[in-house]
Amino acid sequence: MQRCIRCSSASRPPVTIDVGHLQAGWYSRRPVWWACPLAGLFGIVTALRRRLYRTGRLQQVRLPVPVIVVGNVSVGGTGKTPLTIALALALQAAGHRPGVVSRGYGGSQQTPALLGPGADPSRYGDEPCLIRDNGIEVAVGRDRPAAAWLLLAMGCDVILADDGLQHYRLARDIEICVIDGVRRFGNGWLLPAGPLREPARRALAADFRVCNGGSPQAGEWLMKLQGDQALRLGAQDECRPLSSWRGQTVHAVAGIGHPPRFFQMLRNQGMTVIEHAFADHHHFVADDFGFADDLPILMTAKDAVKCRGLVGADSWLVPVRADLEPAFFQQLLQRLSSPTAGRAP
Structure with missing residues (x-):
């Protein structure tokens, strides 16, 4: 999905930055020329920050567990x-007894908090909720050491x-x-x-x-990353092999860091894929699924935690394992x- 950012000031007209064009340069031989000086500045700040932690000028928090x-x-x-x-x-x-600490990107929770079963991804973020759905203790917060102490209190x-x-x-x-x-x-x-x-x-x-x-x-x-099964949204005890859609056309929805990987996985199972790529951590709404047909919808597990109640009965999540x-x-x-x-x- 291509996005644009519009920057403006009172003294000059708006300038549109094509984020899709910028990112396309990341995986080509030549980066976008105007971004190179900014990359140099970013490198200086990054190196200085790491050096300050390495030399003890900025203090680290060490926990009593690994x-x-x-x-x-x-x-x-x-x-x-x-x-x-x-x-x-x-x-x-x-x-x-491991526990996972996360920033909770994409969620609204600011203070450290533990996730319970069925946690709200709009509050805690999609990735922490997906991890919690796998029976793993999770805490989120901008202050990660403080969030980690919540996990220690749980016995992690x-x-x-x-x-x-x-x-x-x-x-x-x-x-x-x-x-x-x-x-x-x-x-x-x-x-x-x-x-x-x-x-x-x-x-x-x-x-x-x-x-x-x-x-x-x-x-x-x-x-x-292996995935050969799909689970129906809202009825995850209903499982179906991906190979059962071989030769069929499906809608594939992915709001992850690299959607083409998911689309290719479905094609490898013999499906004809109609791609619907969204930005990473996209907040889905019902209109995102307003397709003009009744074809099945397959999506990543990370997206599915945010889409319950937004899609029809023929919608499936595809979990992957590492x-x-x-x-x-x-x-x-x-x-x-x-x-x-x-x-x-």
């Missing part, structure tokens, strides 16, 4: 949330920080950087000239690098058992 950060150096659509869910379930299977013994790689105020014991295996780091430029929040070399400092699809490079763990080698989880648990993990200051 903290695992899951994040990326590029914006949008690398698969952080499915990986966070997979990590939490693996920790539960190993006897831990490991904290997972979703999309927390650049949130240096929360001290971490293990860093996991997720990389898009197809798009990688785009043109290699920082925002807004490119897709990077930090230089690509920052990924090398992480304890684990997870490559979502594509061909992993040296030192990276391959992650595959599959990694068992050795990845074994090494993670070994790191977690280190005597220094979660050590209070």
Whole structure:
């Protein structure tokens, strides 16, 4: 979905910034020329901020339990949330009680809060609600350390920080950087000239690098997002294989960081896909589904938490799971058992 931003002042006419054109340059050889000076300024601010935390000029908060950060150096659509869910379930299977702390992007909740079953995504954000729907304790808040303390009060013994790689105020014991295996780091430029929040070399400092699809490079763990079933919205005990729509035409709805990945997954199942791509964290309304036919609607699980009551009976969510080698989880648990993990200051 292409978006435009209009900037104006009293002294000059409005200037329209084509965000779609800007983002198209992120994954081409040449960035938009006027964004390059801004990228240089962004890099200076980013490097200074990280240096202030590294030297102790800005204070970090260390928790008395291990903290695992899951994040990326590029914006949008690398698969952080499915990986966070997979990590939490693996920790539960190993006897831990993990909790996930999130900023709650897209929600209205400002103060730290715990999510209950059936939490409202308009209040807490779509990704935290999706994680909570998987039976995982979640807390949101701008003050992530304060939100993490709510999880500790619930008895959590490991904290997972979703999309927390650049949130240096929360001290971490293990860093996991997720990389898009197809798009990688785009043109290699920082925002807004490119897709990077930090230089690509920052990924090398992480304890684990997870490559979502594509061909992993040296030192990276391959992650595959698998989805072969669909659940009917409002009746999630009703399950149907994606292959049952082979040869049929469907509406595909995705308001995620990289919608083409979802559309291609459906095409790989033999469907003819009518694409409906929305901005990441889009707030859906009934008019978004005003299609002039009765074709089935398939959407991502992240979108489905916001769409109950907005769509008809022939609407389905497609959950995905993150599959990694068992050795990845074994090494993670070994790191977690280190005597220094979660050590209070």
